[in-house]
Amino acid sequence: MNSLPGKTVERLSEYRRTLLACLEEKRNFIFSHHLASRLHITAVQVRRDLMLIGYSSANRKGYDVKELIETIGGILDPDDGMNVAIIGIGNLGRAVAGYFKGKRSKLNLVASFDNDPQKVNKVISGVKCYSYDELEKMIPELNIRIAILTVPADYASEIAEEAVRFGIKGILNFTTKPLNVPSDVFLEEYDMITSLEKVAYFAKENTI
Amino acid sequence: MNSLPGKTVERLSEYRRTLLACLEEKRNFIFSHHLASRLHITAVQVRRDLMLIGYSSANRKGYDVKELIETIGGILDPDDGMNVAIIGIGNLGRAVAGYFKGKRSKLNLVASFDNDPQKVNKVISGVKCYSYDELEKMIPELNIRIAILTVPADYASEIAEEAVRFGIKGILNFTTKPLNVPSDVFLEEYDMITSLEKVAYFAKENTI
Numbered sequence: 001m002n003s004l005p006g007k008t009v010e011r012l013s014e015y016r017r018t019l020l021a022c023l024e025e026k027r028n029f030i031f032s033h034h035l036a037s038r039l040h041i042t043a044v045q046v047r048r049d050l051m052l053i054g055y056s057s058a059n060r061k062g063y064d065v066k067e068l069i070e071t072i073g074g075i076l077d078p079d080d081g082m083n084v085a086i087i088g089i090g091n092l093g094r095a096v097a098g099y100f101k102g103k104r105s106k107l108n109l110v111a112s113f114d115n116d117p118q119k120v121n122k123v124i125s126g127v128k129c130y131s132y133d134e135l136e137k138m139i140p141e142l143n144i145r146i147a148i149l150t151v152p153a154d155y156a157s158e159i160a161e162e163a164v165r166f167g168i169k170g171i172l173n174f175t176t177k178p179l180n181v182p183s184d185v186f187l188e189e190y191d192m193i194t195s196l197e198k199v200a201y202f203a204k205e206n207t208i
Numbered sequence: 209m210n211s212l213p214g215k216t217v218e219r220l221s222e223y224r225r226t227l228l229a230c231l232e233e234k235r236n237f238i239f240s241h242h243l244a245s246r247l248h249i250t251a252v253q254v255r256r257d258l259m260l261i262g263y264s265s266a267n268r269k270g271y272d273v274k275e276l277i278e279t280i281g282g283i284l285d286p287d288d289g290m291n292v293a294i295i296g297i298g299n300l301g302r303a304v305a306g307y308f309k310g311k312r313s314k315l316n317l318v319a320s321f322d323n324d325p326q327k328v329n330k331v332i333s334g335v336k337c338y339s340y341d342e343l344e345k346m347i348p349e350l351n352i353r354i355a356i357l358t359v360p361a362d363y364a365s366e367i368a369e370e371a372v373r374f375g376i377k378g379i380l381n382f383t384t385k386p387l388n389v390p391s392d393v394f395l396e397e398y399d400m401i402t403s404l405e406k407v408a409y410f411a412k413e414n415t416i
Contacts, residue, residue: 003410003413004409006406006410009405009406009409009410010402010403010406012405013399013401013402013405013406014399014402017384017399017401017402018386038386039386040386075409076405076408076409077408078408078412082408082411082412084404090303090306091299091300091302091303091306092299092300092303092306094299095298095299095300095303096400098298098299098300099384099400099401106408107404107405107408145411146404146407146408146411148404150303169411170407170408170410170411171407172400172403172404172407176225176307178226178246178247178248185411186407186410186411186413188403188406188407190398190400190403191221191222191225192304192307192380192398193221193225193307194218194221194222194225195218195380195396195398196292196315196354196356196380197217197220197221197284197315198214198217198218198221198396199354199378199379199380199394199396200284200285200286200290200314200315200354200378201212201217201283201284202211202214202217202378202394203290203353203354203377203378203393203394204286204290205211205394
């Protein structure tokens with residue numbers, strides 16, 4: 001199968017999260033318009049995304065929740081799991097580590113990196129923290145493919161470049177510094193100030 | 209002016225961040241294609257967005273960086289500033305608070321809320337922490353319009369509902385729980401697991 005559009009991949013992840021919540025509520029079937037309304041999108045969008053991954057087996061009761069979770073997992077999840085490291089283990093790094101706890105996931109948090117001597121060689125949020133000097137050794141040794149970048153913005157470019165040189169194939173950049181990476185590395189950037197300015201803009205419209 | 213599309217608002221925020229970085233580098237002019245390439249988008253997109261806000265005064269040297277920063281500020285920023293609270297001051301809440309430090313911004317972080325007795329009535333990350341019971345009193349008293357929601361997912365719906373009832377007009381939801389809000393409240397949701405699953409999907413494609 002060809003690569004799916006990035007937005008479809010995001011929505012598949014959201015569908016799965018919603019479907020898992022359905023399972024917890026003991027709902028075994030769901031209609032496309034229910035799935036859609038929980039995510040504030042249209043049922044057409046849901047059906048189009050599922051068509052893209054070749055899933056069309058809704059019956060009179062709707063989609064089979066378990067079956068759809070498995071189908072989405074078959075698309076999104078790496079077969080053998082994939083190892084992740086958090087680079088920069090301050091408040092944000094620790095918060096991100098918290099998201100991994102107790103999640104059924106094929107993404108394994110296996111290490112963190114920081115240069116604070118108080119942190120290096122300690123176990124923080126469940127994983128061992130290594131120094132930045134050890135990126136070269138530990139990325140291949142632990143087969144780390146994905147880096148979550150939560151370092152201060154000033155170091156972001158330098159550290160990302162090293163991480164890529166030593167084998168990282170995907171970066172989730174939480175710093176405010178936009179990065180450049182080679183074309184065979186996938187980069188996703190998130191700047192919370194942008195989200196916040198968007199909320200402020202529309203909140204202002206609502207207040208007037 | 210009518211409301212701009214959400215994606216345009218996000219890009220305006222990103223343009224401003226990039227332009228501020230230019231100023232620090234003592235660059236006073238920038239071409240649309242340079243601005244575009246720093247953000248991995250097309251120059252056409254940049255020009256279209258700036259046309260939407262009525263800005264078209266590029267000269268031979270490109271856009272005047274200071275002037276464009278001011279123009280974007282005139283669109284995005286609330287005239288009198290806007291007060292923000294962080295609800296849930298764990299690791300993520302503290303990391304978010306850190307983003308406010310030293311930022312020139314019309315968005316003022318004025319309070320946090322939490323139910324941990326170790327935190328209530330203390331100053332954390334520069335602002336006073338109140339208990340959830342005080343939402344009713346403090347939201348109007350401090351004129352808080354925007355809530356950044358970083359509580360555990362289990363409380364998210366309940367706390368968001370209260371915040372809205374007491375006057376919040378915009379919510380940035382960092383919990384994994386999708387929310388429903390009235391139509392006069394703007395809701396922006398961010399789930400980092402979705403970003404991470406997207407990175408994993410494309411990193412997997414790059415690895416094969």
